[in-house]
Amino acid sequence: MGHLTLEGIGKDYDGNEISRDIDLTIADGEFVVFVGPSGCGKSTLLRMVAGLEDITRGQMSLDGERINEIPPQERDIGMVFQSYALYPHMTVAENMAFGLKLARTDKAEIRRRVEHAADILQLTPLLERKPKDLSGGQRQRVAIGRTLVKEPAVFLFDEPLSNLDASLRVEMRVQIAELHKRLGATMIYVTHDQVEAMTLADRIVLLSGGRIAQVGAPLSLYHFPQSLEVAEFIGSPRINTLPVTVVDPGPRRTGVRLPSGEPLAVAVLARGLAAGDTATLGVRAEDFVAPDRAEARLTARLMVAEKLGYETLAHLQVEGVEGTLTRRLDGLAHLEEHQAVVLGLAGDHCHLFGPDGRACPRQVEIPGIAH
Ligand SMILES: Nc1ncnc2c1ncn2[C@@H]1O[C@H](COP(=O)(O)OP(=O)(O)OP(=O)(O)O)[C@@H](O)[C@H]1O
Numbered sequence: 371m372g373h374l375t376l377e378g379i380g381k382d383y384d385g386n387e388i389s390r391d392i393d394l395t396i397a398d399g400e401f402v403v404f405v406g407p408s409g410c411g412k413s414t415l416l417r418m419v420a421g422l423e424d425i426t427r428g429q430m431s432l433d434g435e436r437i438n439e440i441p442p443q444e445r446d447i448g449m450v451f452q453s454y455a456l457y458p459h460m461t462v463a464e465n466m467a468f469g470l471k472l473a474r475t476d477k478a479e480i481r482r483r484v485e486h487a488a489d490i491l492q493l494t495p496l497l498e499r500k501p502k503d504l505s506g507g508q509r510q511r512v513a514i515g516r517t518l519v520k521e522p523a524v525f526l527f528d529e530p531l532s533n534l535d536a537s538l539r540v541e542m543r544v545q546i547a548e549l550h551k552r553l554g555a556t557m558i559y560v561t562h563d564q565v566e567a568m569t570l571a572d573r574i575v576l577l578s579g580g581r582i583a584q585v586g587a588p589l590s591l592y593h594f595p596q597s598l599e600v601a602e603f604i605g606s607p608r609i610n611t612l613p614v615t616v617v618d619p620g621p622r623r624t625g626v627r628l629p630s631g632e633p634l635a636v637a638v639l640a641r642g643l644a645a646g647d648t649a650t651l652g653v654r655a656e657d658f659v660a661p662d663r664a665e666a667r668l669t670a671r672l673m674v675a676e677k678l679g680y681e682t683l684a685h686l687q688v689e690g691v692e693g694t695l696t697r698r699l700d701g702l703a704h705l706e707e708h709q710a711v712v713l714g715l716a717g718d719h720c721h722l723f724g725p726d727g728r729a730c731p732r733q734v735e736i737p738g739i740a741h
Pocket residue numbers: 383384388406407408409410411412413414415562
């Protein structure tokens with residue numbers, strides 16, 4: 371079992387509150403990813419779960435038992451670190467067995483567990499090699515193996531792929547997802563890479579300034595972000611934002627005026643907004659619509675077209691909007707530099723954020739995705 375409960379967890383360093391008001395329940399077998407910008411407190415929270423940091427406030431329980439005071443080695447929790455720090459003079463098998471030997475585990479049992487972990491991680495042919503004779507990905511698999519042999523109820527991963535190159539990261543990401551499916555164990559994974567978070571997580575916990583900004587399934591955070599901060603963190607390219615003025619805060623649609631002066635009825639509840647307020651319209655790169663289906667239009671000029679083969683990212687300048695907006699187009703779109711482009715907007719495909727950054731609740735249904 372690996373059912374974790376965090377209630378009112380907080381952490382201070384030298385009188386500074388680093389983590390605060392963390393309330394979170396992680397179900398047995400769930401894959402949860404802590405994500406957020408650098409310094410938001412992801413590692414601190416993970417290290418508190420591991421027992422490597424004291425908890426200043428709140429209660430942490432594993433399978434109903436309080437674990438605040440239980441030392442790391444006595445928690446049924448295993449951690450895979452960013453730097454895999456294998457012992458260079460030991461073979462792969464010895465590296466994996468080391469923790470079990472220290473814990474005086476029976477020799478036959480150690481052999482069984484090492485062989486089993488090697489089989490799962492495809493390390494069997496490498497068991498007698500030394501770390502210097504392994505690739506980066508293989509070393510990372512040994513580091514995972516070292517944790518796997520402990521057979522913990524909860525696996526913690528602290529940015530385990532950040533030392534690997536891009537293609538290896540993708541490969542290891544798939545292997546970690548397969549490992550989770552195969553073991554069915556509870557896993558908590560820390561990363562600042564939102565693609566890793568989106569692809570691995572059953573649920574994402576997005577942290578900001580030591581607090582939870584939003585918890586939910588990856589696509590819920592993508593389609594129903596509760597704040598501008600979440601909307602901007604989740605999704606690549608970053609969500610487009612433009613300043614608008616609220617003209618009609620209606621009950622199901624909110625009328626706004628675009629920088630071009632055109633009106634648009636956005637499918638959101640105008641909670642807390644009044645006519646005359648300045649708000650932020652959010653439009654994902656794929657959510658612009660063809661001009662003939664548009665409810666409002668923006669005239670833009672193409673600055674740069676990034677042709678990625680399967681899609682083109684058009685970076686566009688719009689009068690009255692700072693920076694550029696990005697529109698995603700399928701395939702190799704035919705675009706000329708500086709050409710005029712009409713960006714079509716539809717109220718169902720936009721987000722609206724108030725002056726405090728809070729999202730106005732969207733009044734749209736997306737099949738299979740919870741609000
Ligand atoms: N031992 C410590 N003493 C004092 N402050 C610390 C200590 N460890 C971390 N902090 C501070 O706590 C905050 C959160 O750090 P943490 O490492 O948890 O962030 P993070 O989200 O994991 O960042 P990153 O993605 O850069 O690793 C930071 O401001 C950091 O400087």
